[in-house]
Amino acid sequence: MSLRRASVALMLVAGLGLAGCGSQAAPPTRSSDGVPAPETDAAEFAPATGDTITAEQYTLTLPEGWGFPDGAPDGFDETTFAADLQDDDGFSDNVNILVSPGGEVTSEQVEEAGVAQLEGAGASEVEALDRITAAGSESAHLTARVEQGEMPYRIDQFYLVNAGQTYIVTFASNVDTPQADRDAVAQSVLVTWQWN
Numbered sequence: 001m002s003l004r005r006a007s008v009a010l011m012l013v014a015g016l017g018l019a020g021c022g023s024q025a026a027p028p029t030r031s032s033d034g035v036p037a038p039e040t041d042a043a044e045f046a047p048a049t050g051d052t053i054t055a056e057q058y059t060l061t062l063p064e065g066w067g068f069p070d071g072a073p074d075g076f077d078e079t080t081f082a083a084d085l086q087d088d089d090g091f092s093d094n095v096n097i098l099v100s101p102g103g104e105v106t107s108e109q110v111e112e113a114g115v116a117q118l119e120g121a122g123a124s125e126v127e128a129l130d131r132i133t134a135a136g137s138e139s140a141h142l143t144a145r146v147e148q149g150e151m152p153y154r155i156d157q158f159y160l161v162n163a164g165q166t167y168i169v170t171f172a173s174n175v176d177t178p179q180a181d182r183d184a185v186a187q188s189v190l191v192t193w194q195w196n
Contacts, residue, residue, distance in 0.1 A: 004161045021138070045187035053082070054196070058160075058167065060094070061192035063185060072096075091151050091174040095189060100159075100166035107131055110140035112160050123155075134190040135160045143182075145175060156186050162195045 050062040065086040072081035076096055084187040111128040118126045123144035131138050142157045152175040160167045171186045 015184070038091065045184060045191050047192045048188040051082075052192075055080075057162065058194055059192075059194045059196055060189055063188055066095075089174050091153055093171070093173045093177070093185065095169065095171050095186075098168040100168060102133065103166065104161055104164045105159060105166040107138055107140040107159065110142065114140070114142050114157075118142065122147065132158065132187070132190070134158060134172075134187075135195060136192040137161045143179070146172075151175075154182065156182050158190060160190075160193065 048063045048066075050060040050064045050066050052059060052061045062082050063084070065084055066082050067085050068081065069083050069085070071091070073096070076098075080097045081094065082096075083092040085092070087093055115126045115128055123146050126142065126144040129141040129143055133139070133142055137160065139158045139160055142155075144155050146153055146155055153178065154173050154175055156171045156173070157167045158171075160169060169186075169190070171182065171189075173182050173185070
C-alpha cells in the first residue's frame with residue numbers, strides 16, 4: 001500500500017489558505033466492544049460494525065476488516081489512519097482524519113476553493129457533490145481522482161464541524177470503485193460518528 005495518498009488531503013487543507021493554529025487531536029483508542037451507532041439522518045446506510053475508534057473529540061466505527069496498518073502516511077498519527085486490511089484488488093481502501101488548522105470551515109468555503117485547490121495539487125475529475133448531513137451538521141462532499149505512484153485512486157472528502165473546529169474525513173478507494181459503493185462505505189462510517 002502506498003503511504004503517500006494523504007498528501008492531496010494535506011494540500012487541500014493548506015491550499016484553502018486557512019489561518020490559525022494547528023490543532024492536534026488526542027490519539028484515538030480503538031475497541032471492538034460494539035458501541036451502538038447513533039441515530040442520524042443517513043438512516044438508509046447500514047452502520048459500520050468493525051472496530052470502534054474513540055478520540056477525545058469523537059467516536060466512530062470502522063467497517064469490518066478495517067484496522068490500523070503498521071505504518072501511516074507522513075503527517076498522520078497512526079491512530080487517525082485506517083485501511084481495509086482484507087482488500088485484495090491491489091489498493092487498500094482507507095480513511096484518515098485531519099483537524100483543520102483554520103478551525104471551522106464552511107461548506108461554502110470548501111466548495112468555492114476546494115475544487116480549484118485539488119486540481120492545483122494534481123487531482124483530476126474533481127467535483128463538489130451533494131452535501132450530506134453527518135454528526136449533526138451539514139458537510140460538503142468533494143471527490144477526485146488522484147494519480148500518485150503506480151496506482152490511481154479516488155478520494156471522497158467530508159468536513160465535519162463541532163465546537164468551532166472542522167475535521168476533514170477522507171476516504172480513498174480503488175479508482176474503479178463506483179460512487180455508490182464509495183458512498184456506502186463512507187456513510188457507514190459517518191453514520192456512526194458521535195461527538196464526545
